[in-house]
Amino acid sequence: MDEHIRIGDVAPRVQYLADGVQISFTYPFPIFTETDLEVRLDGLLQASGYLVSGAGQSSGGSVEFLQPPASGIRVTLRRNLVVARTTDFQENGILRARTLNDELDYQVAALQEVKEEIGSALRLDPSELGGSTTLPLRGARTNKLLGFDSIGDITVFDRGEGTISLPFPGAVPRTVEDKMAERLSARDFGATGDGVTDDTTALQTAMNAAAASGKHLEIGEGSFRTTLPLVLPGAAAGLTMRGAILYAGAGGVAALTLGDGGTTRNAVKLYQGLRVLRATLSDWLDESDIGIVIRNQDSSLVELRQVEGFTIGLRTLGDGRGFEDSTVILGRIVNNAIGLDIHTATATGWNTSVRYHGGHFAAGSTVNTDKDRYGIRLSAAPGAYVAHNRHVFYGPAFELQARNRPISGIPFLSEVSSRSIIVSAMRMEGCSDYVARHTGAAQDHVYEVAWASQGYAVGIDYTGTATRVGSVVRALHQAAGHRAxxxxxxxxxxxxxxxxxxxxxxxxxxxxxxxxxxxxxxxxxxxxxxxxxxxxxxxxxxxxxxxxxxxxxxxxxxxxxxxxxxxxxxxxxxxxxxxxxxxxxxxxxxxxxxxxxxxxxxxxxxxxxxxxxxxxxxxxxxxxxxxxxxxxxxxxxxxxxxxxxxxxxxxxxxxxxDPAHAPAALWGLPDLPFGRRELSAEVAWDAPSVAAGASAQVNVPLVGARPGDFAAASFSLATSGMVFLAQVAAADIVSVTAWNRSTQPIDLNPGIVRARVVKS
Known part of the structure; x- marks a missing residue:
């Protein structure tokens, strides 16, 4: 080494996350020889495939891989010295400073590694003295739970006897099994969520266990591939999904069913994060091909994140009993012929009074382009209950890719006698020119369209089988002021x-x-x-x-x-x-x-x-x-x-x-004579005595009077035997003639002659 190495206060470990391109990675701590550096990829120690440079340098060096580590691989570079002394100072020999410094440097570097190792180990707090932290012998700890006794020393417990408690006042000790069974996880039953393994049996077993115990089931992150329909019985407290079910089985079934049918009342359930995808897109020909069916809910909370690729995405079902008084939060509902089907199956199964929030109902531009698609349908099996009333929808969005195509892409389809379906702030993009299609006795629906790519030409399509009308469309897009x-x-x-x-x-x-x-x-x-x-x-x-x-x-x-x-x-x-x-x-x-x-x-x-x-x-x-x-x-x-x-x-x-105001519209006024086809004027007239069969005339100025107008005249006093006739003699002049048709002379008292013309 040309220059003496210096050991700085630098941790002897560094990590990187590979990007699939980078091949050179630096280490900022000194090593003495190339073999002092330990190289790991995702924790696996590497014996070759790289070159180390910078040994003997105080500032460290670099590792250059022959092939770049794959993207996402964690690269760890760590100094790992051999703790051994291979040199010795001779009696009465020369003690050189370089030699002594090298020895001391090596010891400091080794101590740094010890410090780094201890930093990640379990240890007593510096304020505690004494106590036993030694593990029991192997035979004593086999099939036991490791814990701490009443004075805080390490001990073991039988699995059925070990208890734990929350670190808060008033917490009650519980067995580990009881604590672990508080919420069931699908992975507790062998589900993998890798998207390849068939998790059908594991998921159904977990759902059966949730029903048997009345517990809430959690399906964690991942893609859980299934090949048979799944049913979570109504006895389960609920379901939370963080991952997705990928249904790869045969069509004509519901991939996931929640709740019991018949007369069972599935009350106050909590279903969160529901996400079911079809591995291959449905051809939309079989309405039994359904993503999720939720049966007979009452006062429950449902949150749907995604359902995609089925003939019917989500079906809420009144089956023997009712689906009612619940809240449903809708997410991404894509590439289904019918996104949401509000359905009844029996004469005693109703479906009413549900609050639906959100929902993005969409179809891809290349998906089943020759088939109709609907966002939300209200339907019933033959002979089933048909009064689907008082459903409320807040802010659904529809992108159905049907505009300018010979197919229907309509947000709502009512095939039943639904009443008071209220929709607020809906969005229509690429849909048909209808907000809804009614084929039965639906009435009193209110559809509020906040935005529509069709503009204002949106309405309700009443088919030949519709027996009620009277629902309302409020198209607010760029016209909200008109509605007010x-x-x-x-x-x-x-x-x-x-x-x-x-x-x-x-x-x-x-x-x-x-x-x-x-x-x-x-x-x-x-x-x-x-x-x-x-x-x-x-x-x-x-x-x-x-x-x-x-x-x-x-x-x-x-x-x-x-x-x-x-x-x-x-x-x-x-x-x-x-x-x-x-x-x-x-x-x-x-x-x-x-x-x-x-x-x-x-x-x-x-x-x-x-x-x-x-x-x-x-x-x-x-x-x-x-x-x-x-x-x-x-x-x-x-x-x-x-x-x-x-x-x-x-x-x-x-x-x-706005109805708060009542401004005047101006027309036909003396100073604004436009907008009026009937004109009138009057003059005072003291007519002369008119002999029998004779007549007298007076001109009445009337601005706007023109030859060809219909004209009439009257007198303000009784005119027995005297007839008043009028005609427009010239522009702005009405000539009024008083004709004595009697056999005696008539001398009228002074009065008012009134003339009137009407434009034709």
Whole structure:
């Protein structure tokens, strides 16, 4: 050695976890020769296959393997000196410092190894003195339990007599057998959980033991392969699974059944972590091919982690008695034709009042692509009890891979007379356009859809055998504000019927203002933008075709209410909103973001001076239903649709708000004359004496009256023998004629002439 070795305060052991690539591993402690280093792989001592470098170096060295240890292998490098003295100092000889240091270094290194070994040994606390810690002789300890006597010395006990107690005040000593039998483990009966060994016999034996003793059974970590159906009788207290059952047996059976059938009441059971997988995917043709069946539970708690690959994943079963008043927590339910089957088998076996939480119901995109799939089914055997009532589902998610395919992928299927099935915050991804399919007398179901990739076109499919209707779908996705906006402010349910000819070329609409994308001049007031009628509207058999930059909208008082919901029956319309202050003066984008919508951004358009949606209102884009929120500065608003880019037909419009408000919809007012097909006016008239058969006339100014309007007139006093006739003589003038049809002259007292016109 060129330089004297130094022994630092470094533990003579180091460990690594191999990654399958690394071949060189360092050791940070000194060794004297290469043979001083002990190399172990997962505890197995290695005699070859590596090279050691760094012997004689104070900082240690490295071990380089000829082949990298496999990933996950634990590599241990440990100094292990031979405790022997092979040198000696001579009488009256020269005592060299190097030689003495080498001897002392070797002793220190050996002492470090002793210290490290003692650190991992059982030993008395330094504060204790005396006592016996010597093991009894082999013959005395054979088939005995090792323990401690009343003074803390080591002793042995017979297996049936040995007791243990918890280290807490009040703990009672118990035998080891009693303590170990407190909870049964499947491995106590020989189950391996290696995924290869057939654990059927071991698992069934463990389940029988749990039933015989009334104990809770635990199936630990691992994959427990079975080839026959398993049954945990109802006498067992429950089951906890940390691993999974891998069913590799024949089809047409239930891989795992929990609880007893018949009239037995399986009450207050605890089933946790249930996980059953099918080794090969079912063809979904046999409904007897079931992952888990749970029978006749009452006030029990069930937690399902995973069931996969069966025709029916999980079945809750009323069989001779009922399945009721329990809580079921659902996890991953994948690649089953029916994820959860809520079923009855007999006329006296009910299935009702169960709370289901969660559940991810999914099917792979390549799994049985030609077969229908359902998330949750309510069903009954022929002649069995069919009133499956009051089940509640919280937050289930469905990804059924059926959209745009000629198959059904529907979250709920009710084949029975179920009532009050309540579903909250469900998710639909890639499903059919139905939340549920009802084939029987189901009613009073409520399905709340929090999100659906189909948008709002989700409903209930009532088949030809369905005998009840009336269930509800609440599609909240990007439309929650619409569901809360239950106070209807104004509606035009038939736009074609609401249309009238204002003049020879202009068309107007009941309760609606006519809008233009290009108002001439310098308009500043609401009345400058809301027209009674405009040209370039095209009526269809069912509605209005918006062309040439035209629009229609409702005018609302927004001084208190700031949020409105607009529903439109139209072909991809475009939302527009125009804002005005308390004096009905126009507000522009200079005031900031005045309008927001629920499903899209709103953009300012300078030419028509309004805010318009960034996209058309389409179901496919999940933008059909929109909630409009106005800024505090907005006191009045026009909310409607307009032709932006392309023509489209509009058939109906409705505007609603939160029921806490009742804002006014404005139309047909003196300062806002739009939206009204009936116009009226009056003048005071002192008519002259009219001879028999003669007549007298008076003109009544009436803004908006046009030739061709239906006209009528009346007088405020009794007119026996005098008939009042009216016609529109010219624009804005109604000519009223008083005709004396009697044989005597008539001289009316002064009164009021009233004229009325109706647009057709």
């Amino acid at each position: 906006a239950t106070r209807e402010i104004v509606a035009v349910p038939n736009l074609r019927a609401a249309a009238f000819h204002w003049s020879k070329t202009e068309i107007g609409f009941d309760r609606l203002a006519c809008l233009s994308t290009n108002v001439s001049g310098t308009p500043t007031h609401l009345a400058h933008f809301a027209f009674p009628a405009l040209e370039d509207y095209t009526l269809t058999d069912r509605g209005l075709l918006l062309t040439g930059g035209r629009g229609i909208g409702f005018v609302v008082d927004a001084r208190v209410c700031k949020e409105f919901a607009l529903a439109v029956d139209a072909d991809d319309p475009r939302l527009v909103v125009q804002c005005f202050d308390a004096s009905m003066n126009l507000l522009t984008n200079a005031g900031g973001e005045l309008v927001r919508a629920s499903g899209m951004s709103m953009q300012w358009s300078a030419a028509p001076r309004w805010w318009q949606g960034s996209a058309d209102l389409k179901d496919a884009d999940l933008t059909r239903l929109q909630v409009v929120r106005l800024a505090d500065a907005v006191a009045y608003a026009i909310i409607g649709v307009a032709r932006i880019g392309t023509d489209y037909e509009v058939r109906a419009l409705r505007l609603a708000c």
